[in-house]
Amino acid sequence: MTATNSEAVLPAQGIEAPRSGRIDPKYLRSSASSGSFEMVAWVFMRVSGAALVVLIFVHLFSNLMVGEGIHQIDFAFVAGKWANPVWQFWDLTMLWLAMLHGTNGMRTIINDYAEKDSTRLWLKSILYLACAVIIILGTLVIFTFEPCLLDDAGNLMDYSPSFCESVVN
Amino acid sequence: MWSWVGHRITGVGIFFFLLVHVLDTSLVRVSPEAYDAVIGAYKHPIMIMGEIGLVGAIVFHAFNGLRIILVDFWKQGTRYHRQMLWAVMVLWFVTMVAFSIRHLMIFFEGWEGF
Numbered sequence A: 001m002t003a004t005n006s007e008a009v010l011p012a013q014g015i016e017a018p019r020s021g022r023i024d025p026k027y028l029r030s031s032a033s034s035g036s037f038e039m040v041a042w043v044f045m046r047v048s049g050a051a052l053v054v055l056i057f058v059h060l061f062s063n064l065m066v067g068e069g070i071h072q073i074d075f076a077f078v079a080g081k082w083a084n085p086v087w088q089f090w091d092l093t094m095l096w097l098a099m100l101h102g103t104n105g106m107r108t109i110i111n112d113y114a115e116k117d118s119t120r121l122w123l124k125s126i127l128y129l130a131c132a133v134i135i136i137l138g139t140l141v142i143f144t145f146e147p148c149l150l151d152d153a154g155n156l157m158d159y160s161p162s163f164c165e166s167v168v169n
Numbered sequence B: 001m002w003s004w005v006g007h008r009i010t011g012v013g014i015f016f017f018l019l020v021h022v023l024d025t026s027l028v029r030v031s032p033e034a035y036d037a038v039i040g041a042y043k044h045p046i047m048i049m050g051e052i053g054l055v056g057a058i059v060f061h062a063f064n065g066l067r068i069i070l071v072d073f074w075k076q077g078t079r080y081h082r083q084m085l086w087a088v089m090v091l092w093f094v095t096m097v098a099f100s101i102r103h104l105m106i107f108f109e110g111w112e113g114f
């Protein structure tokens, strides 16, 4: 390692993209036809990553850093948040972007380390199944959630957020 | 090189946490009792340390991810990548000191013992 960045002295133009044309095609696992998907995935990782910084930092701040922080988190707290469509939309966007970003990252890692075709196929099948299950489950939970539950006698349950009193009675 | 290893390890760790986190949140559809019981586990002192570790992983992955994005899209990105790695570590440290102090103070204020 030298004191200055070796990259700094290279001209900005005239450098080929990493590995372009330097690897004999017979050593490449994927055919050229998957190129456009990989390009979209590469851009998606960066766009979703930038959005996730905002989504996740606000999520952590509003749940853990304000109010009573970790102690405030219970059923009524979640119900109170999802009574607001902004938080529903916030959590939904975060769920989809984080799962797709994470799944695509895991796909890259599987491609890097699993050398046998059959191993890669297995691991990726499990990965995509898990991704689909979590996205569908999470989406259903956000939209079918019922905050004001009643007990058998028709009274509001203790766990209900305070706004339920004006809704039910 | 190690920043790439760190990015990969934190990415995998966060991914598995996210799977669990969506599952535990789904308990609001089972019953308030079930949700409160399971989420109560996050209020145990051991879990408080775990949360600081998890947030540390997320904050590193987030800041280092922004650095990767700048290296790729900003004209001067490759020239300053090393300085930006320093910035990532400094910002990570400052953020984590602030988060840890606040999280621990809130925890001890409301803690009712074992």
Ligand code: HEM
Residues within 6 Å of the ligand: A042, A045, A046, A048, A049, A050, A052, A053, A056, A098, A099, A101, A102, A103, A104, A105, A106, A108, A109, B004, B007, B008, B010, B011, B012, B014, B015, B018, B058, B061, B062, B063, B065, B066, B068, B069
């Ligand atoms: C907080 C905001 C985030 C930012 C700015 C961010 C940014 C990035 C970037 C730029 C990459 C490199 C992609 C590439 O080389 O093509 C990446 C990879 C990855 N990310 Fe994120 N990410 C964030 C959140 C997340 C979350 C929430 C998860 C998990 C659900 C996650 C999991 C991963 C994984 C598994 C990889 C692959 C690592 C590798 O290939 O070495 N990231 N991230």
